Amino acid sequence: MEKTLPNNLKFFLTIVLIFLIGILLFLANNKASEYVILILNLMAINIIFSVSLTLINGITGIFSLGHAGFIAIGAYVSTLLTLSVSQKEMTFLIKPLIYPLNQIQLPFLPATLIAGLVAAGFGYIVAAPSLRLIGDYLAIATLGLGETIRIIANNAWSITNGALGLKAIPPYTNIYWSWGWAFVTVLVISSLVKSSYGRALKAIREDPIAAKAMGINVFSHQVVSFVLGSLFAGVGGALWAHLITTIDPKSFAFSKTFEILIMAVLGGLGSISGAIIGASIYTVGLEFLRVLESPFKIGFISFPGIPGMRMVVLSVLLIVLMLFWQRGIMGRKELSWDSVYALVAKRLKKRGGNDE
Amino acid sequence: MTGAPAKGGFSKIGGDSLNLSGFLQHLVNAVSLGGIYALIAIGYTMVYGILRLINFAHGDVFTYGIYFAFYGVVLFLMPWWIAFVFSIFLTAFLGAFIERIAYRPLRNAPRISALITAIGVSFFLQNFAVVVFGGRAKSFNPQTGIYPTSFLNMINIGNVRIPILTFITIGIVFVALILLMWIVYRTKIGMAMRAISKDIPTTRLMGVNADRVISFTFMLGSGLAAIGGILWAMKYPQVYPYTGMIPGLKAFIAAVVGGIGSIQGAMVGGFILGISEIMIVAFVPSLAGYRDAFAYAILLFVLLVKPTGILGVEVSEKV
Numbered sequence: 262m263e264k265t266l267p268n269n270l271k272f273f274l275t276i277v278l279i280f281l282i283g284i285l286l287f288l289a290n291n292k293a294s295e296y297v298i299l300i301l302n303l304m305a306i307n308i309i310f311s312v313s314l315t316l317i318n319g320i321t322g323i324f325s326l327g328h329a330g331f332i333a334i335g336a337y338v339s340t341l342l343t344l345s346v347s348q349k350e351m352t353f354l355i356k357p358l359i360y361p362l363n364q365i366q367l368p369f370l371p372a373t374l375i376a377g378l379v380a381a382g383f384g385y386i387v388a389a390p391s392l393r394l395i396g397d398y399l400a401i402a403t404l405g406l407g408e409t410i411r412i413i414a415n416n417a418w419s420i421t422n423g424a425l426g427l428k429a430i431p432p433y434t435n436i437y438w439s440w441g442w443a444f445v446t447v448l449v450i451s452s453l454v455k456s457s458y459g460r461a462l463k464a465i466r467e468d469p470i471a472a473k474a475m476g477i478n479v480f481s482h483q484v485v486s487f488v489l490g491s492l493f494a495g496v497g498g499a500l501w502a503h504l505i506t507t508i509d510p511k512s513f514a515f516s517k518t519f520e521i522l523i524m525a526v527l528g529g530l531g532s533i534s535g536a537i538i539g540a541s542i543y544t545v546g547l548e549f550l551r552v553l554e555s556p557f558k559i560g561f562i563s564f565p566g567i568p569g570m571r572m573v574v575l576s577v578l579l580i581v582l583m584l585f586w587q588r589g590i591m592g593r594k595e596l597s598w599d600s601v602y603a604l605v606a607k608r609l610k611k612r613g614g615n616d617e
Numbered sequence: 618m619t620g621a622p623a624k625g626g627f628s629k630i631g632g633d634s635l636n637l638s639g640f641l642q643h644l645v646n647a648v649s650l651g652g653i654y655a656l657i658a659i660g661y662t663m664v665y666g667i668l669r670l671i672n673f674a675h676g677d678v679f680t681y682g683i684y685f686a687f688y689g690v691v692l693f694l695m696p697w698w699i700a701f702v703f704s705i706f707l708t709a710f711l712g713a714f715i716e717r718i719a720y721r722p723l724r725n726a727p728r729i730s731a732l733i734t735a736i737g738v739s740f741f742l743q744n745f746a747v748v749v750f751g752g753r754a755k756s757f758n759p760q761t762g763i764y765p766t767s768f769l770n771m772i773n774i775g776n777v778r779i780p781i782l783t784f785i786t787i788g789i790v791f792v793a794l795i796l797l798m799w800i801v802y803r804t805k806i807g808m809a810m811r812a813i814s815k816d817i818p819t820t821r822l823m824g825v826n827a828d829r830v831i832s833f834t835f836m837l838g839s840g841l842a843a844i845g846g847i848l849w850a851m852k853y854p855q856v857y858p859y860t861g862m863i864p865g866l867k868a869f870i871a872a873v874v875g876g877i878g879s880i881q882g883a884m885v886g887g888f889i890l891g892i893s894e895i896m897i898v899a900f901v902p903s904l905a906g907y908r909d910a911f912a913y914a915i916l917l918f919v920l921l922v923k924p925t926g927i928l929g930v931e932v933s934e935k936v
Contacts, residue, residue, distance in 0.1 A: 324729060324732070390917060390921055391917075393921065393924070394920055394924060396728070397665075397669075397671050397728075397732070398873070398920060398924060400671070400732065401671065401869065401870070401873060401916070402916065402917060402920055404866075405866075405870070405912075405913035405916055405917065406913070406917075408866070408909070408910075408913065409910050409913045409914075412906075412907060412909050412910045413907075413910070415906065416906035416907055515862075516740070519736060519740060522733065522736070526733055530729075567748055568747075568748075568752075569744055569747035569748045569752065570748055572740065572743075572744035572747070573741065573744045573745055573747075573748055575740075575744075576737050576738075576740040576741035576744055577741060579733070579734075579736075579737035579740070580719055580734055580737040580738060580741060583723070583730050583733050583734040583737060584719070584722050584723065584734065587726060587727075587730050
């Protein structure tokens, strides 16, 4: 027997939850150390990345491996817009920046928006040819496109400053920007998934041919999902660049996509709440794993820190996850007030049973 | 990141590429590079042909082949030729081991899970190499005694000077390819491999131990990757944990371009990729920075024109 809560109560609970998270973040922003604030920012940005990848890979079933490319576009576009004119002159030593970009400087919000739109535009251009492919071919084509974006960034000296990258980016990203954008991302993507459009996307994931037979325009739905995912990847890239304040093409290698894939798989590929949980656990867990890289003692034996050990543990984690727990934390289910209520009710009932 | 600096005995010729001797030099160089791509591509294509799995870890198996040869000579003080043969066998067992641990439990799982696992194995191998072998590049130079310096002696053909190593590379590639064709088309295990790539359950009913044949396929592919790796390290004389990434990706692209699942296709694709890469850089030197992007351009072009690759067989989609 499924019990559900009334809709207005659910809405109220959601508002309360968001309000509580807001208060917590406000407190963290004022009281917590810089390190904790950095981790909180990273967490929000990782949520943006993993939710947007979940929309493409988990909900629509397009196995894209080019996410890092769109993040790179977002990061570069926003940075080129927010850097001051004099800073640009100082940075671009080998070849000067091309004309319109070297004269303009924009505030953070428009720069982020433009970054997202440019990434979405690239997503549109990329989607048209690569969505003609299916399955593994699509994966490898998107991987290639992501790498191509990185190679272009490495060589287009007059736009990206090549391998030297961009430095001294103003650190605009703060808790409000990052969590605000994370909220917008989750809101937009989860409303899309709940709409009839989202049901069509899930139908495409399950069986593109059956979906087509039901009258769904498979190609255009896939394009919309891909473009929206790239848009938020671009926004996330802009936030990320203004958080770590220095970017170069190497930061957008395939390993970036891999990280995001781990988050999404950990949470359960196909679940938005799973993607949020996965990104949070991954961000915090990665910090705890730093223990492995610093010297530590067990009893009398002291181990020297081993650089690179974190990534070894992480990749083993992914393999073990795939071998024994393919569904991840949430599988394809979403965390909702109903499921929380059902869980609580079950617990109470059990306890009541014991009392009798 | 353009793979590795192009030194290692291949004297470079600048932009004056239209003269005949320059062209000949580039051609020999291109064929040897293409041959190495072909050797790696075969590993991808055989695994894909049987399991429908992109073995992302194949490029890192290639790196380990180089490391095994390097440490065989430097640490265990073996003569170079014993170390190289030893490395080929060790790498073959590494490939089979990976299949046993990571891929076999997922034989009946959704293909996306196997693909993610393969990416995980690839990252594990890379980071494990960082921890165990160290992140700094190791020099794979004849000066450090890895292989005889006489390999770098030049042969003059007319006014073209080409190192012996290039001819050795081409020779070994062709011997390996002929040996592979013999195994696949003339031996019993080769017949089993071909049968399994068509239909695993039916082949099992014929009394073939499918798991053993799949293990053998992984060994064969990894052994060829080790040969390719050692030849690669002689050409670009260093090895670091991420050595295999770019050549691995390009070889995979070569396999797709040639038609994945087809061994002849992998050879054709490997040579197309290697030759076009060298020739485009030779004729348009200003594009040298983009040499890693050519492979992707060729890939996209082929996938859009003929999605199953040059020698691939059209498979109609079943509903």
